Amino acid sequence: MIAQSFEYSAPDSIAEALRLLASHQGSRVLAGGQSLIPMMKLRLSGPAHLIDLARIAELNYIGETNGSIRIGATSTHNQLATSDTLRQSCPLLAEAAARIGDVQVRNLGTIGGSVSHNDPAADYPAALQALRAQVRLVSQRGERTLPIDKFLLDAFTTALEPGEILAEVIVPADAPGLGSAYLKHQQPASGFAVAGVAAQLGMKGGKITTARLGITGVASNSYRGAAVEAALEGRPAQDSSLAEAAGLAAKGVEALSDVYAAADYRAHIAGVMTRRALQAALARAK
Amino acid sequence: MKVQGEQTLPLPRRAAWDLLLDIDVLARAMPGCESLVPAGADEYDMKMNLAIASMQGLFAGKLRIEDKNPPASYRLVIDGNGRLGFVRGVGQLTLSETPSGTTVHYAGEVQIGGLIASVGERLLDMTAKMMIRRFFAALEREAAGSSPAAAR
Numbered sequence: 208m209i210a211q212s213f214e215y216s217a218p219d220s221i222a223e224a225l226r227l228l229a230s231h232q233g234s235r236v237l238a239g240g241q242s243l244i245p246m247m248k249l250r251l252s253g254p255a256h257l258i259d260l261a262r263i264a265e266l267n268y269i270g271e272t273n274g275s276i277r278i279g280a281t282s283t284h285n286q287l288a289t290s291d292t293l294r295q296s297c298p299l300l301a302e303a304a305a306r307i308g309d310v311q312v313r314n315l316g317t318i319g320g321s322v323s324h325n326d327p328a329a330d331y332p333a334a335l336q337a338l339r340a341q342v343r344l345v346s347q348r349g350e351r352t353l354p355i356d357k358f359l360l361d362a363f364t365t366a367l368e369p370g371e372i373l374a375e376v377i378v379p380a381d382a383p384g385l386g387s388a389y390l391k392h393q394q395p396a397s398g399f400a401v402a403g404v405a406a407q408l409g410m411k412g413g414k415i416t417t418a419r420l421g422i423t424g425v426a427s428n429s430y431r432g433a434a435v436e437a438a439l440e441g442r443p444a445q446d447s448s449l450a451e452a453a454g455l456a457a458k459g460v461e462a463l464s465d466v467y468a469a470a471d472y473r474a475h476i477a478g479v480m481t482r483r484a485l486q487a488a489l490a491r492a493k
Numbered sequence: 494m495k496v497q498g499e500q501t502l503p504l505p506r507r508a509a510w511d512l513l514l515d516i517d518v519l520a521r522a523m524p525g526c527e528s529l530v531p532a533g534a535d536e537y538d539m540k541m542n543l544a545i546a547s548m549q550g551l552f553a554g555k556l557r558i559e560d561k562n563p564p565a566s567y568r569l570v571i572d573g574n575g576r577l578g579f580v581r582g583v584g585q586l587t588l589s590e591t592p593s594g595t596t597v598h599y600a601g602e603v604q605i606g607g608l609i610a611s612v613g614e615r616l617l618d619m620t621a622k623m624m625i626r627r628f629f630a631a632l633e634r635e636a637a638g639s640s641p642a643a644a645r
Contacts, residue, residue, distance in 0.1 A: 235547075242546070242547060243547045246546070246547040249575075251548040251549075251550070251608065251612065251613075252547040252548050252549060253528070253549070253579060259589070285500075324546070324547070326546070327619055328615070343498050361513050361626070362545075362616075362620065362622075363545055363546040364623070391546055399615065418508075427619045427622055427623055461622065463619055463622075464494075464618050465614060465615050465617070465618055467613055467615075473526040492553050
């Protein structure tokens, strides 16, 4: 189908984009268009005005300063997956980006678009929850920075307010010696995570000193695997600790159910993927 | 699709019952509800504007309250149609007194069909759960607003 007709603007600065967003009723921000455009073509979505961020050069960068990696909102999944900065200082995020969709989606889809859409089966949220990422939001009223778990509120729901654009994602550079991994069991047709687990482990003297976990696809919103983290820290860095803690991956979580995966199965797979992600992270930790 | 769960409201059972049958409260608490207009005994014409993911659509339909057994239980029936498809829901609400207020137990069946279901099957369960969460979160806010009156 062909989308309903709409106005289209392609501003070349953030200030101009914010001005357009504030002054046009029914306008929506377009990033890579990998979720919004299909919905428009199915006529499930019909915004009156699209504000395309693609030409705003000041939103496209990946850079590291003072132990933080700053990623501009229009950086594509492919840019993240192949970034030397990320591969060196935060491989977990590069690995999650590399697992998104297919080549075409990764070439066009952006981190800002994906995070603002907050599909509960998207890959980034797992890594961003594990990494304790932050997001910087801008509007004509100014800017604010939120921790990721205060930004991703519920399925397809974020803390973005009218007139606000997600400008930047900030993740800490890995401390030396940390090992990480992102693994998912995916819906074979769509590639969306049935259970996706991002894990980061640090150890010292045979004991686990740092354990961080983010889980996506299992519930209505991504979440931090806080119970698993607590069960790992201070324990011996061996398989039995990992397997035991992984059993807590979906504890207290209301798992989703759809034609592909029933709730019980999803919760079980969350545990399996958690164990494997922890094993892979541990093997990479020094 | 089956839905069930429970939520506790910080109100005595009678006050919780009144809140759950106050049509203005329901209109404010139901996600996307734009209007609820009486159309017969315990029957209302409903307009909803639902936005989920990047989809958005108007639904028009009926809301009915059946088998009223105050202040313990009633059945809520919703039937709506729109360009995006249709929504039908039947839910049994049971109120029981607890030390911290009133626990509202709900159990029901939601059917969503048409275009929205054919392209968004993956989204239906999470959407239904999110709408129920939002409904009860809004009811809790309403309950907090009405508690001075309830204590009187």
